[in-house]
Amino acid sequence: MKKSTLLLALSAALLMSGCASVDMASEEASAKAKEFNPPQQGSAGVYVYRDSFVGKALKKDIWIDGKCLGESAPDVFFYTEVEGGKLHKVDTESEFSPNTLELMFEAGKHYFIRQFIKLGVFVGGAGVEQIPEEQGKKDVAKLAMAQPGKCSAAR
Secondary structure, X not given: OOHHHHHHHHHHHHHHHOOOOOOEOOHHHHHHHOOOOOOOOOEEEEEEEEXXXXXXXXXXXXXXXXXXXXXXXXOEEEEEEEEOOEEEEEEEOOOXXXXXXXXXXXXXXXXXXXXXXXXXXXXXXXXXXEEOHHHHHHHHHOOEEEOOOOOOOOO
């Protein structure tokens, strides 16, 4: 086996074996968010979560409309409310540039955004995708809520 191939295999194994950790919200706050109560009048509820096995050692920032939502880790979610009836941007950092999802959030509804990790030399990083509400609720129910507001990079 070539040295470069061995080094690449070892790097991939290390990347997938460790676990990143972030500050967690209280169990009470996490349980309350999992009740999926309607958001405040005029607002939309937004759950952003990460549930994939890939990239366990990676932490990736998440922003909504340029404001730090938090730094994600495996098996965590964030909950926030945004103004309804407006187009909002959900960004996550990637190796070369932020990946952005633009969505119109209706007041009174919940939205579920899944952050996923992409591994690879030229495509590594993270992405975000909207998940249907019922699937999002099932996914979030298995996760713990992270403390919002702390990102590693400035915007």
